[in-house]
Amino acid sequence: MSSSSPNTGREVHLASRPVGEPVAGDFALVEVEVPAPGPGQVLVRNRWMSVDPYMRGRMRDVPSYVPPYAVGDVLTGGAVGEVVASRADGLAEGDLVLHGGGWREWWVGDADRATRLDVPAGVSPSAFLGVLGMTGLTAYAGLVEVAALRPGDAVFVAGASGAVGSVAGQLARLKGASRVVGSAGSPEKVRWLVDELGLDAAFDHHDGPALEQLRRVAPDGVDVCFDNVGGAQLEAALRVLRPHGRVALCGAISTYNDESGGDPVHGLGLAVGKRLTLRGFIVGDHEHLRPRFLEEVGGWLADGALRVRETVHEGIERAPEAFIGLFTGAGGGGKVLVRL
């Protein structure tokens, strides 16, 4: 099979809907024929694909903001690849594109569903699946718009070593937060947050009750909580938030394998007297921020103010394992990607 004229390619199908934590048997690697692109279409050789926690929700057969994946069908998700054949104006062979046809080696689709990428010098194309893509925009929108971050605010990022959290913590600092603290799942990640990403303090959530840990690193309270975790860490945040504090509810990875909407949260009654705002959001509602986001975050990435860690798995056959690792904390932190 040559890069320019494939006959077949491999893709990952949803073999069965996971019950609780996803396992390898929920996925199937399938060899399929790759069609030739039709009029207005392109054939893309995928180079990178993203695995994201939100995909767990799509594996469930319930109505949500995105339709569920179908059992027996190929999965989808963000991918970056190279156009190897084009029957569309505006995209030519050799162009790098971002599109939603991940979980497969080759993608054939309408050119208007792919975005041509201008990759700045020194930046990996994979950044468009992470810090310069949906992941980074999620962090940006959550801080800037949902939590209405103001210079001088103290910020707690729950789940600060993950793909979104590691950008959110750094953005809070770069946007003038007075203090940024975070939580992670290992001593190594805690060191990374403080030593490399520049957070003021961080804690390992295995080290004791979240409230004790958070009070230790944020003794004067916080104004903003960027929550990727839910459960006990969100409860701790409700306790330490100052009056008029804001919580951006970005996701609750502790709950994605749980049908009930997550662990119960104690202390929500505190939101009344403290006039707290808790707001759930999904990045798709904040697309209008993208130009500002690319300019600001692209600048910080180019000048080194913003650091990125990627955990890279090699080969489509490793994609299920990469995805499963999101929930076990097995990864090294930062953005999890599969290189194809």
Add this chain to the structure above:
Amino acid sequence: MSSSSPNTGREVHLASRPVGEPVAGDFALVEVEVPAPGPGQVLVRNRWMSVDPYMRGRMRDVPSYVPPYAVGDVLTGGAVGEVVASRADGLAEGDLVLHGGGWREWWVGDADRATRLDVPAGVSPSAFLGVLGMTGLTAYAGLVEVAALRPGDAVFVAGASGAVGSVAGQLARLKGASRVVGSAGSPEKVRWLVDELGLDAAFDHHDGPALEQLRRVAPDGVDVCFDNVGGAQLEAALRVLRPHGRVALCGAISTYNDESGGDPVHGLGLAVGKRLTLRGFIVGDHEHLRPRFLEEVGGWLADGALRVRETVHEGIERAPEAFIGLFTGAGGGGKVLVRL
């Protein structure tokens, strides 16, 4: 003791901080000397005083948006009375005033801490402690500003027969909600909500799980929840709220006798995908709405569009009982007042 020259009067002191539900022994009725008003002060014969759930929080010795009551000292709260002596410009004998020196028969204080009332024909002065006072403004601010009610929204008022809830439900209807449903604590209150206040449907929270009940009365979901209850009713609301739904967290009477910040709330994770906003508020932050509120709500009260129920206890010695009844559901619904 004549109305115009008292020597002594009775007032209610906090004898001890309640543990759990307040009991009679937490209060003491004390006879005290009534001082003559100093320069700039007025002497007021209180006619009505308010008992409110928020006062339970002030009986606890914790920092909050209002300072705690002191053990052994007189309680405070909203009252309406008649000026019987004035050493201040702008207030004269015979004026009716609203002020914060409740829980006592006579109040002596600075005139600038009292508001002269123009009581419209057909309206009881007690309305300024209820529908035209803090209670009504709370309902108005919660709907209009905190929950950003829009015409066509479907609304659920949790605790719809209480002082604030009974105004909130009617205001939602008058402001163009497509459907208004509520919960209450007895079949009689449920009938009152539907037959007299004009709610589309209501349920008795004793009749079964809140989620089942709420799904029955709001089968198509709701856009706004005005929450006075917390706990299971708030959980039910999280389930039935539509995308972009808003929750005004006004208080959680189910939690006020509980030190932990209330019952745990399940399902907060649903707020992410549904992009829900939950916002705690206190009325004092929304004082700027008062002119609009008085015009709109005063008009609806005058023309009969808005109905009011008062549960009136007679005599200062009944004030503790009136307050305790707020938490036991013993009252008849609507605003609870003490006539002095």
